[in-house]
Amino acid sequence: MKLLLKAFRNGFGALIALVSRLIPVKKVKRDAQAQALADAKAAKIELYQFFACPFCIMSRRVIRGLNINIVTRDAQTRGGQYREELLKEAGKVQVPCLKITDNGSVTWMYESADIKAYLEKEFG
Numbered sequence: 001m002k003l004l005l006k007a008f009r010n011g012f013g014a015l016i017a018l019v020s021r022l023i024p025v026k027k028v029k030r031d032a033q034a035q036a037l038a039d040a041k042a043a044k045i046e047l048y049q050f051f052a053c054p055f056c057i058m059s060r061r062v063i064r065g066l067n068i069n070i071v072t073r074d075a076q077t078r079g080g081q082y083r084e085e086l087l088k089e090a091g092k093v094q095v096p097c098l099k100i101t102d103n104g105s106v107t108w109m110y111e112s113a114d115i116k117a118y119l120e121k122e123f124g
């Protein structure tokens with residue numbers, strides 16, 4: 001029963017993720033110089049996530065709207081490198097979580113609302 005519920009939740013989440021990809025997002029527009037700056041800043045950020053998690057879907061939409069490329073890391077696969085890293089370095093397996101690397105120092109940020117506010121402040 002527990003397994004069935006999990007399968008349903010994952011299947012439903014995957015459907016929402018795919019539908020979300022099909023719904024267009026209004027994108028921030030920048031000139032080439034501003035885009036290069038935004039790209040360089042975004043290169044220091046990684047999103048630890050599950051494909052079908054609704055909070056992650058929302059975070060990915062925010063990222064698409066801000067017109068930036070942020071690498072996504074699969075934290076769902078048990079025993080996977082990024083799940084282990086999230087647990088050991090950030091403290092718990094909860095997604096979405098942003099990893100921000102700046103001048104060699106790393107900040108981990110949980111909570112989709114905080115992630116949205118941070119990204120909008122930096123790239124909006």
Ligand SMILES: N[C@@H](CCC(=O)N[C@@H](CS)C(=O)NCC(=O)O)C(=O)O
Binds near residue numbers: 050093111
């Ligand atoms: N309040 C959090 C909720 C995040 C959340 O509940 N994430 C779930 C996935 S949808 C999670 O990480 N669960 C841990 C797990 O499944 O191991 C947010 O808005 O980011």
